Amino acid sequence: MTTDRPLRADARRNRERVMTAARETFAEHGEKTTLDEIARRAGVGPGTLYRHFPDRETLLATVYRTDIESLAQRGRALGDEYPPGEAFARWLRLQFDHIKAKRGVGTAVKRMLGTGSPTMLECKSLMRDAAGDLLERAQEAGDIRKDVDPDDVLRLVHGVVLATETAPEMADRLLGFVLDGLRPPQT
Amino acid sequence: MTTDRPLRADARRNRERVMTAARETFAEHGEKTTLDEIARRAGVGPGTLYRHFPDRETLLATVYRTDIESLAQRGRALGDEYPPGEAFARWLRLQFDHIKAKRGVGTAVKRMLGTGSPTMLECKSLMRDAAGDLLERAQEAGDIRKDVDPDDVLRLVHGVVLATETAPEMADRLLGFVLDGLRPPQT
DNA sequence: GTGGAAACGGAGATCGTCTCCGCTTAGCTC
DNA sequence: GAGCTAAGCGGAGACGATCTCCGTTTCCAC
Numbered sequence: 505m506t507t508d509r510p511l512r513a514d515a516r517r518n519r520e521r522v523m524t525a526a527r528e529t530f531a532e533h534g535e536k537t538t539l540d541e542i543a544r545r546a547g548v549g550p551g552t553l554y555r556h557f558p559d560r561e562t563l564l565a566t567v568y569r570t571d572i573e574s575l576a577q578r579g580r581a582l583g584d585e586y587p588p589g590e591a592f593a594r595w596l597r598l599q600f601d602h603i604k605a606k607r608g609v610g611t612a613v614k615r616m617l618g619t620g621s622p623t624m625l626e627c628k629s630l631m632r633d634a635a636g637d638l639l640e641r642a643q644e645a646g647d648i649r650k651d652v653d654p655d656d657v658l659r660l661v662h663g664v665v666l667a668t669e670t671a672p673e674m675a676d677r678l679l680g681f682v683l684d685g686l687r688p689p690q691t
Numbered sequence: 692m693t694t695d696r697p698l699r700a701d702a703r704r705n706r707e708r709v710m711t712a713a714r715e716t717f718a719e720h721g722e723k724t725t726l727d728e729i730a731r732r733a734g735v736g737p738g739t740l741y742r743h744f745p746d747r748e749t750l751l752a753t754v755y756r757t758d759i760e761s762l763a764q765r766g767r768a769l770g771d772e773y774p775p776g777e778a779f780a781r782w783l784r785l786q787f788d789h790i791k792a793k794r795g796v797g798t799a800v801k802r803m804l805g806t807g808s809p810t811m812l813e814c815k816s817l818m819r820d821a822a823g824d825l826l827e828r829a830q831e832a833g834d835i836r837k838d839v840d841p842d843d844v845l846r847l848v849h850g851v852v853l854a855t856e857t858a859p860e861m862a863d864r865l866l867g868f869v870l871d872g873l874r875p876p877q878t
Numbered sequence: 879g880t881g882g883a884a885a886c887g888g889a890g891a892t893c894g895t896c897t898c899c900g901c902t903t904a905g906c907t908c
Numbered sequence: 909g910a911g912c913t914a915a916g917c918g919g920a921g922a923c924g925a926t927c928t929c930c931g932t933t934t935c936c937a938c
Binding site for chain 2: 652655656659660662663664665666667668671674677678681682683684685686689690
C-alpha cells in the first residue's frame with residue numbers, strides 16, 4: 505500500500521527536491537508560504553508537487569515526519585547519556601528547541617493533528633514510544649509522578665510551544681512550571 | 692479617534708448583525724468559515740462587512756473582545772464568592788470552558804496575538820488585570836507560588852486549550868498538572 | 879530502438895479575501 | 909414633508925492561493 509512500486513528515478517529525485525525546498529521555505533517564511541513557491545524553488549511544476557503531496561497537510565506531515573524521527577532518536581540517546589530524571593527534562597527542552605527552530609511548523613502540525621492522516625498517526629506513535637520510554641524510567645526513578653502518561657507529556661509540551669510562539673522568551677520559564685507540575689509531591 | 696462620529700442608525704444595526712452572525716458562524720464551523728458566508732448570513736453585502744471590519748482578524752478580535760469582557764467580569768465575581776485559591780482554580784477552568792465552547796476561536800486568537808492589533812492589546816490588558824487580581828490573592832493566601840505572574844498564567848491556560856483542541860477529554864487532566872506546577876513547594 | 883506506462887508541468891478552474899465605485903438612504907435643514 | 913448631502917450599502921470583480929486536468933516528455937523493460 506505504501507510501497508506499491510519502486511517509484512521511477514526522476515520521480516524519486518523530484519520528490520526529494522520538493523521536500524528539501526519545503527523544509528527551507530517553511531523555515532524561512534513560516535507556515536504561510538505558498539505551495540507554488542515551493543514548487544518553483546524545487547524547480548518543478550505545481551502539478552508535480554501535488555502529485556507527490558496531495559495537499560498542504562500531507563506535505564507538512566511528510567516534512568515533519570523526518571524531523572520527528574530524528575527527535576525520537578535523540579531521545580533514545582539522551583536516555584543512555586543521563587540519569588532518568590535529567591534525560592526526561594532534557595528531552596522536553598529538546599523538543600522545544602526543535603519545534604521552535606521551525607517557525608510555524610508547530611502550528612501547522614497542530615492543526616493537522618485533528619485530521620488524523622496516516623503519516624501523522626505514525627509520527628504520534630513514534631513520539632509516544634520515545635516519550636514513553638524516557639517517562640517510564642523517570643517515573644521508576646521517582647522523578648516524575650506515576651499518574652502521567654506519554655500523551656499528557658506530548659500535549660503539554662506542544663501546548664507550551666504553541667502558547668509561546670509569539671513570546672519565545674517565556675518558553676523556558678513556562679516549561680519549568682509544567683515540569684514542576686509533573687514531579688511527585690514531596691513525600 | 693474611536694468615536695469620531697455617532698455612526699448612522701442603519702450602520703450600527705448592520706454592524707450588530709454582522710457580529711451576531713459571526714459569533715454564530717464561528718461557533719458552528721470553527722475558524723475556517725468564510726467571511727462572505729458571514730456577510731450572507733447577516734443579510735449584508737461583503738462590502739459592508741469589510742467596511743466595519745477591515746479584515747478577518749479585526750472581526751475576530753471584536754467578537755472575541757466582548758467574550759473577554761464577560762470573562763473578566765466573571766473572574767471578579769469568583770473572587771468575591773470563593774476563597775482565593777479556589778477562586779483562582781475555578782477561574783482557570785472557567786476560561787477553559789469558555790474558550791472550548793467557541794470552536795476554533797482559540798486558535799484564531801492565538802494567531803492574532805502576534806499581530807498586536809489595538810483591540811487585542813486591550814483584551815490582553817483586560818485579562819491580565821483579572822488574572823492579576825485573582826492571582827495576587829491566591830499568592831497571598833499561599834496557594835500559588837510567588838514567582839508566577841499573570842502572563843504566565845494566561846499563556847499556560849491558553850497553551851493547554853490549544854493543545855487539547857483535538858482531544859477535549861484531556862483538558863481537565865492537563866490543566867490539573869499545570870495547576871500543580873503553580874502551587875508552592877510543600878513547605 | 880521501440881512501446882507503453884509513469885511522471886511531468888503549466889494552463890486554468892475554483893474558491894476565499896478584499897476593493898472599488900455607482901446607487902441608496904438616513905437624517906439634518908428649511 | 910421636500911430637498912440636500914454625506915454616510916453607508918452591496919455586488920461585481922480584481923487578486924492570489926490551492927489544486928486539477930491532460931497533452932507532452934521521460935524512463936526503462938524488452
